Amino acid sequence: ARALKSNKARVLIIAHNIERIQAEAALDDAVAQLLPLCVKKQEWVYDEEERASRQLLVDREKEVLVVYALTRKSLSKSLKRSAKTSVVAILNYDGASALYSKLEALVADARREYARRAGPWVDGAFAGTSGAAAAGAGGLGAPQERFLVQYVLDGKQVAVDPLVLQPGLDRAPGDDDAAEGDP
Numbered sequence: 001a002r003a004l005k006s007n008k009a010r011v012l013i014i015a016h017n018i019e020r021i022q023a024e025a026a027l028d029d030a031v032a033q034l035l036p037l038c039v040k041k042q043e044w045v046y047d048e049e050e051r052a053s054r055q056l057l058v059d060r061e062k063e064v065l066v067v068y069a070l071t072r073k074s075l076s077k078s079l080k081r082s083a084k085t086s087v088v089a090i091l092n093y094d095g096a097s098a099l100y101s102k103l104e105a106l107v108a109d110a111r112r113e114y115a116r117r118a119g120p121w122v123d124g125a126f127a128g129t130s131g132a133a134a135a136g137a138g139g140l141g142a143p144q145e146r147f148l149v150q151y152v153l154d155g156k157q158v159a160v161d162p163l164v165l166q167p168g169l170d171r172a173p174g175d176d177d178a179a180e181g182d183p
Helices: 027-039 072-078 097-123 131-136 177-181
Strands: 011-014 040-047 052-059 065-068 087-090 149-153 156-160
Touching: 011 027, 027 040, 027 052, 027 065, 065 097
Parallel strands: 011 065
Antiparallel strands: 011 087, 040 052, 149 156
């Protein structure tokens, strides 16, 4: 948080397996507070009428790149730390500009792919609401709680996320690559 508030962070790497905790000021709440700071920065503004200064959130010239990668355990292992790590801020990527550019491209591709796959789900298609009705109500529909669908594969029931069952995906879950040779 300190690196984001002081405008020094360039990349934020967040572990994807952060648990939801019901307590106040828990880890998931702390991470949720970091995400708006990646788009906006805090800036002191003096108000002449009130004769007081206060902090406002203003747009950044360039947003801090947010990457969801690794688990908490593997993120801490890559940093050679014994305690599990949930968030890492990269302050300076000098000498790794090519890797940073590649990372930016990969993140942009992943976000487009997520939007393509999750679009109908977010628009309400899986919740029984048509996308047009959700769009007519003032934008995207409210995201529904995610759920798993029971899928029968080789006589066994397997829990599958409905995002992977969308039309346009070539194979059902569990299909192996041996079928690729078939025309």
